[in-house]
């Protein structure tokens with residue numbers, strides 16, 4: 697279950713020229729946090745997931761997202777599926793409640809255990825449900841074969857998106 701709270705939440709994007717030709721900008725520390733979460737899941741034989749909070753900007757080439765933090769909650773998962781535990785979404789609700797008004801859910805991440813990074817039918821449904829074609833990204837990480845891929849929110853058939861890791865300044 698993913699909170700379908702984005703419809704109607706589309707507003708004008710602040711204009712800011714992106715620093716590189718990419719769609720998603722990810723702080724190194726957040727990427728490490730996601731990788732560690734995926735590694736922990738791998739040890740337990742479970743997929744993991746979480747949401748990416750940040751900001752969406754626009755420039756002459758369109759919209760792009762800058763991640764600020766990754767948040768997760770209690771999960772129901774096994775080797776081939778993962779979802780938020782709907783009985784216990786407190787951590788997620790708190791994170792969303794505490795979001796500043798400038799912050800959006802800009803994406804979500806989840807792991808695949810050894811079968812590579814792609815968008816399954818369920819993943820595409822989740823992506824469409826979360827973003828409905830508005831700017832948003834799915835990050836898929838496979839901690840077993842050490843692969844990461846990012847997909848855009850093209851409805852029904854997410855395309856591969858480019859991610860840039862931002863080193864700490």
Ligand SMILES: [Zn+2]
Nearest residue numbers: 806808816819
């Ligand atoms: Zn998946």
